[in-house]
Amino acid sequence: MKEANMEWLNQISDSASAHIFYCFDQLEAYIENAISFIANGIKQDERVLFVENTRIYPMILTRLQDQLSAEELAGVHFVNNFDFYWRNGNFHPPTILAHFKQETHSFTKENRSFRTWGHIEWGSQEDIIAEIELYEKSVATVVEEEAAISVCAYDASRVSDDLKERLINCHNYLMTDDSITCLTINN
Numbered sequence: 001m002k003e004a005n006m007e008w009l010n011q012i013s014d015s016a017s018a019h020i021f022y023c024f025d026q027l028e029a030y031i032e033n034a035i036s037f038i039a040n041g042i043k044q045d046e047r048v049l050f051v052e053n054t055r056i057y058p059m060i061l062t063r064l065q066d067q068l069s070a071e072e073l074a075g076v077h078f079v080n081n082f083d084f085y086w087r088n089g090n091f092h093p094p095t096i097l098a099h100f101k102q103e104t105h106s107f108t109k110e111n112r113s114f115r116t117w118g119h120i121e122w123g124s125q126e127d128i129i130a131e132i133e134l135y136e137k138s139v140a141t142v143v144e145e146e147a148a149i150s151v152c153a154y155d156a157s158r159v160s161d162d163l164k165e166r167l168i169n170c171h172n173y174l175m176t177d178d179s180i181t182c183l184t185i186n187n
Contacts, residue, residue: 019140020180021171022153023164029177030153031056034117035063037151038076041115042068047107048076051084051118079103081119091122093135100139108146115149121158129163136170151175 024030034052038060041048052060057078064073084103087095100116107114122128136152143150152171159167168174174181 017144017147018149018173019136019143019171020149020151020173020175021136021167022151022175023156023159023167024153024177025156026177027056031059031063033175033177034060034153035067037115037117038064039067041149042072042075044113046075047112047114049079049103049107049114049116049118050076051079051081051116053081053119053121056119077103081121084118085120085122091128091131091135093131093138096135097138097142101142104142104146104148113148114146115151116143117151117153119153121155129160129166132163133166133170136167140170140172 022030022033024033034050038048038050050057050060057080061078064076068076084099085091085096087099104114104116120132122132139150139152142148152167154163154167168183172183174183
C-alpha cells in the first residue's frame with residue numbers, strides 16, 4: 001500500500017470506523033497491502049483479525065516475521081477463510097456474523113482497538129451474490145458499532161459487475177491495488 005494511503009488509514013483509525021471494499025487485481029500488490037495494513041495496525045497497538053486462505057497466508061506471514069517481533073505477531077489472529085466463511089458448509093451470513101463477533105470478542109472485552117482483513121472466496125453456490133450482500137451489510141453495522149477498520153478483499157476476476165455494484169453500496173471506502181476512495185453508502 002502506498003505510504004500516503006497508510007497515513008490516510010491512520011487518520012481514519014483515530015476518528016471513526018471504516019468498512020473498505022478491496023477489489024484487487026494483482027496478487028503481489030494484494031500481499032503488500034495486507035502486510036502494510038497488518039503491520040500498521042500492530043504498530044498502533046491494535047489487534048488484527050486476519051482471515052485468509054492457506055495458500056496466501058504463508059507468503060504474508062513470512063514477510064511479517066521480517067517486520068514484526070514474535071510479541072507483535074501475537075497480536076495477529078489468523079483464521080482460515082474457508083473455515084470462517086463456510087463454517088457449516090455454506091455461506092450463511094448469520095453464522096458468519098456470529099463467528100465474526102466471537103473472533104473479535106476478546107478484543108472488545110479488553111477494550112482494545114482492532115482491525116480486520118477478510119479475503120472472501122466462494123465456489124459455485126447458488127444465490128451467493130445476495131448472501132454476500134447480506135453479510136457485508138451486517139458487518140458494516142458491527143464495524144461502525146465497534147469503531148473498527150475492516151477490509152473486505154475480493155479478487156476482481158471473480159467479481160461480476162452486479163456484485164461489484166452491490167459491494168460498493170455496502171462499504172464506505174473502495175480500495176484498489178494502489179488507491180483508496182471514499183464512497184457514499186447507499187444502503
